[in-house]
Amino acid sequence: MSRHAFSILTDDEALFSRFRTLASSSTIHRLQGCKAIDELPAHGLIVLDTSGHDLRSQPEPFWQRCCQQHRIVVVSSTPSDDEGLAWLELGAAGYCHAYAAEETLQQVLEVVAGGEVWVGRSLMTRLLKGIGAHRSQSSRSWTEALTEREREVARRAADAESNLVIAQALGITERTVKSHLTAIFEKLGISDRLQLALKVHGIR
Amino acid sequence: MSRHAFSILTDDEALFSRFRTLASSSTIHRLQGCKAIDELPAHGLIVLDTSGHDLRSQPEPFWQRCCQQHRIVVVSSTPSDDEGLAWLELGAAGYCHAYAAEETLQQVLEVVAGGEVWVGRSLMTRLLKGIGAHRSQSSRSWTEALTEREREVARRAADAESNLVIAQALGITERTVKSHLTAIFEKLGISDRLQLALKVHGIR
DNA sequence: ATCCATCTAGTACCTGAGTACGATACGGCG
DNA sequence: CGCCGTATCGTACTCAGGTACTAGATGGAT
Incomplete structure (x- = not known):
């Protein structure tokens, strides 16, 4: 060369x-x-x-x-x-x-x-x-480990909604939202909602 | 070769x-x-x-x-x-x-x-x-309001780095990182690092 | 010489987020 | 029936994140 x-x-x-x-x-x-x-x-x-x-x-x-x-x-x-x-x-x-x-x-x-x-x-x-399968590939991976309720909470948290807002939107208490999030973090091997957001939106 | x-x-x-x-x-x-x-x-x-x-x-x-x-x-x-x-x-x-x-x-x-x-x-x-179609209006806009140092901090915060980690990486104190972030939030009209992450990565 | 932007930093304070350690209820399944 | 996963909620705690108010050091622009 x-x-x-x-x-x-x-x-x-x-x-x-x-x-x-x-x-x-x-x-x-x-x-x-x-x-x-x-x-x-x-x-x-x-x-x-x-x-x-x-x-x-x-x-x-x-x-x-x-x-x-x-x-x-x-x-x-x-x-x-x-x-x-x-x-x-x-x-x-x-x-x-x-x-x-x-x-x-x-x-x-x-x-x-x-x-x-x-x-x-x-x-x-x-x-x-x-370009293409922005949703189909990355969103498939993080969702499958979670339950339907957890997915709903995860989506909202990844969208920068506070625990209180999520709670009111879903008609449950803030405490329950926290429970779901703790379960989500554990399943996905992360520790906070920012990392969750990166996962949900297909970055990392 | x-x-x-x-x-x-x-x-x-x-x-x-x-x-x-x-x-x-x-x-x-x-x-x-x-x-x-x-x-x-x-x-x-x-x-x-x-x-x-x-x-x-x-x-x-x-x-x-x-x-x-x-x-x-x-x-x-x-x-x-x-x-x-x-x-x-x-x-x-x-x-x-x-x-x-x-x-x-x-x-x-x-x-x-x-x-x-x-x-x-x-x-x-x-x-x-x-990618330019999605990104140029959002990613170009968030950068131009910020100073170079602020961009660096913003990129790292949006990548889920903690204030302490950012501080050590840039050789400054955690307090200074907070200062930059406060300035960033003010300029971008947001209030926390998760919203920042969404902006930096071209979602919202 | 003065002004302004930028980068830096200290102290103090408040709050949301996340965790620890529980509990109750409901439905499916062997 | 008991076991387990799921969804719900309590209290109390720690801590990172963000704010308020302040301010020294540069360096460029007018």
């Missing part, structure tokens, strides 16, 4: 060193400030580090334009699905952990250089969920 | 020849019928050719199970986004054109063998569009 030429924008010296090992010194180019991107020839491979303050200094349209003119790989030292999603929607061609294994980073660069898009596992899972 | 061992199921001799060039003869294994998959050790890399009649002979649950037990790459000589989507939802780890460039196929195998998911450009675009 050949090593690809690319530019990188980062404040992080350690990160720069890592990427230098991925390319021969003649094919890596360090950008001094985000404005330098405009000077580059189009369709090149560029790595952006989200921890750099340069990234936040520019508005979305700027990055959108960059993504159209180049192949952008965004790396983050504190990656999250939301951040990744935001960048991919802007048009980035890759998003991954800045300190992922070198083999992984190498792979990302190769894939993106080849004109494809690279997306990590967890974000990929989420994209798939967003 | 090393070549990975994998199994392949196809009726197409030409296709088999192509894949044989991707692996040394000792590491490729040709499956005789889809039932042979059950004999394989778990978590292996398997290539499935959708043009083979074996694929249609089995029901969805069979393939779903396969996808859970192995890393499945589906290749099609007449690929479509819909077909790809269907396989990815079943749990396949990759979907591409059976007669794509050898470098591409090699890349797909490497990516999938590395535990990641491979998705082509056009399908990727579609996935992003699908």
